Amino acid sequence: MNPQTITFQPRRRESKSPITVAVDALCYIIMHRNYAEVHLQNGKVFTSRITMEELEQTLGADFLKVHRSCLVAMRSIHSIEDKIILNNGERLVYVVRQKKALQKQLHTWQKALLNSMEDTTAPATAAEYHDYYKSFDAMPFAFTDIEMVFDDERHAIDWIFRYGNPALAQLEKLPLETLIDHSFGTLFANMDSKWLRSYERAVLYGETLEIVDYSPEIDTHLKITCFPTFKGHCACILFNVADFSAARPLTKSGEATLTYLSVILGRNS
Structure with a gap:
């Protein structure tokens, strides 16, 4: 089961307290050497000390690794074209030679999400x-x-x-x-x-x-x-x-x- 929240440590040990956010609030994360630039769905951005390996292990299959330094929330992606098109209009670069594989991962995730919506309680007529x-x-x-x-x-x-x-x-x-x-x-x-x-x-x-x-x-x-x-x-x-x-x-x-x-x-x- 994927976690509902994730805690980020401050970029510098001596500054600020850890930040705990809902996983659903994450939009995408870009790694810059030894720190992560975290972008939230509401447009806010902060930095943290965390590794890509830790992020992948924590966030699981709800996030797509579009290149070695970037993880994107599946729910934030509108489509994968020449760029990753996000729901908020932003465009992210990715490894183009992996386009079909990334599209397949996204479609598989979306299909599973849609299948989970089967519901017999809606009116029929x-x-x-x-x-x-x-x-x-x-x-x-x-x-x-x-x-x-x-x-x-x-x-x-x-x-x-x-x-x-x-x-x-x-x-x-x-x-x-x-x-x-x-x-x-x-x-x-x-x-x-x-x-x-x-x-x-x-x-x-x-x-x-x-x-x-x-x-x-x-x-x-x-x-x-x-x-x-x-x-x-x-x-x-x-x-x-x-x-x-x-x-x-x-x-x-x-x-x-x-x-x-x-x-x-x-x-x-």
Whole structure:
């Protein structure tokens, strides 16, 4: 079993106390001779006295060694192309002659993660989804539960609307009967893949994410909060940024609301 936390010793013995962080908080680590430069998911960086051998033994198969001086968290990798493309947009160099082997390791890890998501507790029909989420029908904000679609390489390529409330239909400018049980890509030919990366992270890693960006599909600037529900699914709360002044009072209790929703709709572990 992989550890949940890891403790890093300060780079200099006489300075500071050891730093203990969650393994899930690690993004990548680069070795510089006798010390490690540790990059966290939140963008913070610190240095530590630790060897590559110690890191490999401690972190295990959830990290990919892309060259002799760099370990990358599998969950941080979006794809392996001419560079290692991270979810945060960073690009890391790697040993190109090992590209196929590294891709295979990543795909095997992703496949195992997806297989672990098999879950029989999700509703089976559109009517059952509606019965489960019916309390959201009268909500003033758009709300949807989506099921992610993955390709053979374990990348999210689309999603299917399983539930949506009337406010979602108004925002998407399509009737609910057109949205429900249909994929986003089949409804919007100009689908922008930027949404996939965030939804994929919510589904695979249980993250709650907030996105503010332009949606060319409906020509609207959106604020979206997404969080995991059933395995393979995530829920999204959507606001039109133009209406954000009206939505602002909701944000004061937003964290508590999301915590509550994550509990009552949360994925089974």
